[in-house]
Structures are given as structure tokens and as C-alpha cells.
Amino acid sequence: MSTAAPQKTATPPPETTSSRPGLLARLKKVNWSNYVVYIGFAVVFLFFAVTQTQYFLNSTNLFNIIIQAAPISIMAIGMVFVLSTGEIDLSIGSIVALSALSCAVTIQSSGMWWLGAIVGLAVGALVGLVNGIFVTWIRLPSFLVTLATMGLVAGVARQLTELQSIPVTDKAFAWLFGGGTLLGLPILIWWTAIAVLVGWHFLRQRRYGAHVLAVGDNSSAARVSGIKVNRVRLMVFVGSASAAALAGLLYAGRLQGARYTLGESDLMTVIAAVIVGGTSLFGGRGAVIGALIGSLLMSMINNGLILAGLNVSQQMIVRGIIILIAVSFSLRGKKSS
Numbered sequence: 001m002s003t004a005a006p007q008k009t010a011t012p013p014p015e016t017t018s019s020r021p022g023l024l025a026r027l028k029k030v031n032w033s034n035y036v037v038y039i040g041f042a043v044v045f046l047f048f049a050v051t052q053t054q055y056f057l058n059s060t061n062l063f064n065i066i067i068q069a070a071p072i073s074i075m076a077i078g079m080v081f082v083l084s085t086g087e088i089d090l091s092i093g094s095i096v097a098l099s100a101l102s103c104a105v106t107i108q109s110s111g112m113w114w115l116g117a118i119v120g121l122a123v124g125a126l127v128g129l130v131n132g133i134f135v136t137w138i139r140l141p142s143f144l145v146t147l148a149t150m151g152l153v154a155g156v157a158r159q160l161t162e163l164q165s166i167p168v169t170d171k172a173f174a175w176l177f178g179g180g181t182l183l184g185l186p187i188l189i190w191w192t193a194i195a196v197l198v199g200w201h202f203l204r205q206r207r208y209g210a211h212v213l214a215v216g217d218n219s220s221a222a223r224v225s226g227i228k229v230n231r232v233r234l235m236v237f238v239g240s241a242s243a244a245a246l247a248g249l250l251y252a253g254r255l256q257g258a259r260y261t262l263g264e265s266d267l268m269t270v271i272a273a274v275i276v277g278g279t280s281l282f283g284g285r286g287a288v289i290g291a292l293i294g295s296l297l298m299s300m301i302n303n304g305l306i307l308a309g310l311n312v313s314q315q316m317i318v319r320g321i322i323i324l325i326a327v328s329f330s331l332r333g334k335k336s337s
Contacts, residue, residue: 037277037293044297048304055307063186067254069299070188071096071247072266076273076291077199078243081236083274084203086216086283087135087142089237091127092244092270094153096263099124100248101157104166104258113173117249124245125238127153132234142237157260165259168252177253188250192292195243199288209286212236216283265316269298272322298322 048056055061075092082089103120107113127149134145168174180187203209214222215232223229244263252258275281276297277290301322305315 037290037297040276041293041297041300044300044304048300048307052304052307056304061303061307065296065299065303066192067186067188068303069295070192071250071263072269072273072298073192073292073295074195074243074250075240075247075266075270076277076295077195077288078240079270079274080199080203080277080279080286080288080291081212082142082240083279083281084212084216084283084286085233085236086219087233087236088146088281089128089131089240090143090146090267091131091150091153092240092247093263093265093267094150094157095124095127095241095244096248096251096266097258097260098127098153098157098160098248099245100252100258100262101160101166101260103249104168104252105160107168107170107173108166111170113170113176116170116173117177120249120252121242121245124241124248126241128238128241129234131241132237135237136230136233154260154264161260163260165257167257169256174253174256177249178251179254179256188254191246191250195246196288196292199291203286203288208232208235213284213286216280216285218284268316268320270295273298276322276325 075096079089079092099120102123103116105116106119107116110116131142131146131149134140135142174180176187177191178188182190203212211222211227211232214225214227215229219229247266248258248262251262255262273294274291275294277292277294278287279285279291301318302315305318
């Protein structure tokens with residue numbers, strides 16, 4: 001009697017290694033342009049910490065970096081919204097001076113600091129409204145419009161006080177807009193924190209921010225989808241100018257005076273901070289937190305270069321190089337998207 005041959009059971013194939021890409025492959029897929037500002041901040045901080053150990057890491061100096069970055073940070077947040085729509089605002093530096101001088105003149109003539117603050121902010125918002133009207137209704141390029149208003153506003157600021165400085169001696173204004181402390185922290189840090197929270201909330205948590213990014217990404221598609229493109233553009237110019245006006249008040253409060261030269265060198269610093277922070281020059285992408293880190297980075301570079309003994313011209317050269325690098329990354333990010 002024949003016995004049945006034992007049935008062979010199929011042996012499972014040996015386990016293969018995971019098909020997940022290795023660490024190097026994953027690193028190659030990372031869009032490093034999104035992290036330039038954080039990497040740059042860490043590198044620059046370590047560089048000055050090593051080369052300028054005696055003064056750079058002093059707590060007073062670190063607080064000074066944050067305080068000096070406050071007006072730039074606030075203007076940068078306003079610029080994030082403008083660039084995210086694919087526009088640009090070149091008039092913010094002039095608005096700083098005009099708003100600060102308007103505020104100082106009002107306080108000097110009326111003795112009411114709150115009225116001066118309102119006038120300063122209103123002047124900035126009015127300039128932003130003019131910029132927005134020319135861009136949206138008359139359909140002129142924002143570069144040309146804000147270039148023209150930059151010169152116009154600078155001329156008005158010079159004419160307003162005939163090149164004279166205006167002191168701001170009101171203690172309440174000086175405390176609220178620059179010289180005060182709250183819960184042990186300088187008031188300028190609180191202003192920066194409020195501006196960052198408000199800017200982040202509107203860009204990331206509100207429908208308005210989605211509309212801003214949609215307009216910058218494709219204005220025609222945004223208009224077809226029901227977004228009021230002209231209103232969005234008008235609002236970002238008013239917001240940017242208002243942020244510049246607030247920066248002017250902070251300058252006036254901290255320096256306890258206003259002068260037509262306030263803000264004249266801030267435009268390049270603000271644009272560098274915003275672009276390095278991850279906002280695209282071509283619209284459709286914005287980063288409020290990145291703009292804050294970019295502002296701190298620019299302030300830290302200025303501080304470190306001063307400690308190293310470099311002059312203002314050399315600082316401008318470094319900022320120009322940073323802008324070139326940032327624009328290069330922005331171009332690459334746009335092409336790869």
C-alpha cells in the first residue's frame with residue numbers, strides 16, 4: 001500500500017528591507033528654501049557668539065537686538081501681506097518719517113498724546129489708501145505707484161517741519177510707544193508680539209489670509225472663484241502703511257523725538273527680512289513667523305557687525321548680499337512649485 005507523499009508547505013519569502021527611502025534620499029527631497037531663515041539665524045548666532053563672546057552674549061545686548069528689531073518686525077509683517085498678493089510697497093520708509101512727525105507736531109500743538117497717535121496712524125493709513133486706489137482702480141504697477149509716493153511722502157515730511165527735529169516729551173506716549181516696561185519686559189517686545197499674533201492669525205486662521213494667498217497665486221482664478229481681488233489688494237496696502245505708521249510711532253517714542261530721516265534706510269532691511277523669512281516675491285506664499293525671524297536675523301547681523309567694528313557702508317553691503325541670496329532661493333522655490 002502506497003503512502004501519500006507529504007504535502008510541501010510553501011515557505012514565505014524572506015522579509016525584504018523596508019522600501020522607505022534612506023535618510024539621504026529624504027533630505028534631498030526637503031525644500032530647504034523654507035528653512036533658510038532658521039538655518040541662517042542659527043549660523044549667524046553661533047558665528048557672533050564665538051567671535052564676539054565678550055559682548056554679544058551679554059543679556060543687555062541680546063535684549064537690544066530684539067528691541068532694535070521691533071519696528072522692522074512690525075513693518076515686515078505688513079510687507080508679508082503685500083508681497084503675498086504679488087505686489088510691493090516701496091513707500092514704507094517715508095511713511096515712518098511722516099507719521100512720526102505728524103504725531104509729534106500734533107502732540108506739541110495739542111498736548112494730547114492719544115490724539116497724536118491717532119493722527120500718526122491715520123496719516124499712514126491714508127497713504128496706504130492712496131497707494132491701493134492707484135493700483136486697483138487706475139491699474140498702475142505697484143512698483144511705480146509706491147516709488148512715486150515714496151518720494152512724495154518724503155518731500156512732505158521734509159516740508160512739514162522744514163528739516164527740523166520735533167521733540168516728544170509726553171511721558172505717557174514715551175512709555176507706551178518705546179520706553180516703558182510691562183511685566184519686566186520692554187514695551188517694544190509686547191508690541192512685536194501683538195503684531196506677530198495678529199498677522200499670523202489673519203494670514204493662517206482667517207478667510208482673509210486665504211484670499212490674500214489666492215490673489216497672489218492666481219488673481220484671475222481668484223476673481224472667478226468670487227474673491228474681490230481689488231478689495232484684497234486695497235486692504236494689504238492700507239495694512240502695510242498702517243504697520244509703517246505704527247513703526248514711526250515706536251521710533252518717536254523710543255527716541256523721544258521725530259525727524260524726517262526716520263525709516264529712510266529701513267526699506268531694504270524689511271524686504272530682506274521678509275524674503276529670507278520665506279515670503280515669495282511673486283505672491284502666493286507668505287510667512288509671518290519667518291518674517292519675524294528674518295527681522296531678528298537682520299538686527300543681529302547689524303549688531304554683530306557693529307561689535308566687530310564695521311561701519312554702516314559695510315553693513316549695507318552685507319544686507320545687499322543677503323537680499324541677493326534670498327531672491328535666488330525665492331526664484332528656485334517658484335520654479336519648483
